Amino acid sequence: MTIDFRSLAKQNIRNLPIYQPGKPTEEVEREFGIFSSIKLASNENPLGASPTIISELQKALQNIHIYPDGECYEIKQALANFLAISPAKLTIGNGSENILELIVKAYLHDDNNAVISEYAFLTIPIILKSYGVVTKVVPALNWSHDIEGMIDAVNENTRVIFFVNPNNPTGTYLNDEKFRKILSAIPPKVLIVCDEAYAEYMTSDDYPKTQEYLSSHPNLIITRTFSKVYGLAGLRIGYAMSSPEIAEILNRTRLPFNVNSFAAKAACVALKDQWHVKESIRINQEGMQQITAELKKMNISFIPSVGNFVTIDVGDAEKIYQKLLQEGVIVRPLKAYNMHHHIRVTIGKPEQNQRFLQTLKKIL
Numbered sequence: 001m002t003i004d005f006r007s008l009a010k011q012n013i014r015n016l017p018i019y020q021p022g023k024p025t026e027e028v029e030r031e032f033g034i035f036s037s038i039k040l041a042s043n044e045n046p047l048g049a050s051p052t053i054i055s056e057l058q059k060a061l062q063n064i065h066i067y068p069d070g071e072c073y074e075i076k077q078a079l080a081n082f083l084a085i086s087p088a089k090l091t092i093g094n095g096s097e098n099i100l101e102l103i104v105k106a107y108l109h110d111d112n113n114a115v116i117s118e119y120a121f122l123t124i125p126i127i128l129k130s131y132g133v134v135t136k137v138v139p140a141l142n143w144s145h146d147i148e149g150m151i152d153a154v155n156e157n158t159r160v161i162f163f164v165n166p167n168n169p170t171g172t173y174l175n176d177e178k179f180r181k182i183l184s185a186i187p188p189k190v191l192i193v194c195d196e197a198y199a200e201y202m203t204s205d206d207y208p209k210t211q212e213y214l215s216s217h218p219n220l221i222i223t224r225t226f227s228k229v230y231g232l233a234g235l236r237i238g239y240a241m242s243s244p245e246i247a248e249i250l251n252r253t254r255l256p257f258n259v260n261s262f263a264a265k266a267a268c269v270a271l272k273d274q275w276h277v278k279e280s281i282r283i284n285q286e287g288m289q290q291i292t293a294e295l296k297k298m299n300i301s302f303i304p305s306v307g308n309f310v311t312i313d314v315g316d317a318e319k320i321y322q323k324l325l326q327e328g329v330i331v332r333p334l335k336a337y338n339m340h341h342h343i344r345v346t347i348g349k350p351e352q353n354q355r356f357l358q359t360l361k362k363i364l
């Protein structure tokens with residue numbers, strides 16, 4: 001008798017959609033027999049990480065036989081200083097997606113539901129599905145979260161409401177006025193999670209300083225990452241700020257060595273190099289300008305973005321995505337979001353942006 005081990009898995013796991021990450025350059029080059037492809041598909045920092053990290057990691061190599069610090073003491077201290085927050089309010093994760101999972105794992109009971117927006121960062125609904133959580137997806141409004149709709153969707157069984165600010169893949173953001181509306185409307189027992197993976201790129205004054213609301217709103221959880229502006233996506237480290245009570249639960253939920261020693265060390269060093277952060281933001285602003293100005297000239301519409309990426313209406317997105325791939329330009333199609341006309345392009349270095357624009361022109 002043969003046993004189908006697929007069918008033995010929980011049903012919600014069996015039916016889980018597979019997250020399609022941006023294709024690695026090596027894969028594209030192998031597939032198409034080409035060289036020098038560029039990846040503008042995963043919102044990685046085109047400048048890489050701070051060069052100050054390399055020598056520190058070489059030192060850390062000496063100790064790879066030692067378990068990492070399960071307490072994450074050093075990075076917590078560094079973050080506490082940098083953010084002017086108590087270490088008791090911090091949770092460190094294996095990427096911020098790890099933190100999002102800890103929240104779901106710890107707080108979503110069988111009869112609870114979660115509220116998210118349409119087009120919200122896909123990892124969140126995937127985590128929710130993997131835990132079998134009933135999820136209310138509120139239709140977006142002009143590609144952005146519909147705040148009124150999301151507030152209305154909350155009922156007595158709602159345990160968590162997710163905001164992605166700015167949102168990936170739409171690049172839209174919620175301002176402080178909207179955020180305060182959320183804070184006053186959501187019942188105090190409902191966790192308000194703000195995924196702020198791109199917070200460092202935000203320059204506008206009306207971007208909510210969510211950290212300032214932590215003491216008045218102990219149901220608030222803010223997640224951030226070292227994967228984007230800090231350029232450490234490959235090492236996997238992110239963090240949450242919350243009330244100490246929630247942090248205590250999340251720290252209990254996390255596995256003891258969820259953060260590896262390289263990631264923790266690199267994050268400490270990266271925090272100190274704020275010049276690199278500034279430079280990354282500057283390159284991003286210039287690149288965004290470069291790409292959107294040209295798109296306007298070409299009469300191609302896009303969703304105005306405050307992130308390090310822009311989502312562009314190219315008509316038949318799958319076709320354009322494939323053609324770009326053949327030319328060695330890797331972007332992200334968004335059919336997993338039900339956005340069949342859009343591709344998402346990460347802002348790169350000037351010459352990468354130029355190559356993307358020229359290739360797109362050629363294809364269209």
Ligand SMILES: *Cc1c(COP(=O)(O)O)cnc(C)c1O
Nearest residue numbers: 095096097121168197225227238
């Ligand atoms: C990239 C991204 C993350 C980061 O995930 P990590 O696990 O920290 O790499 C989280 N949220 C959003 C919206 C993102 O785009």
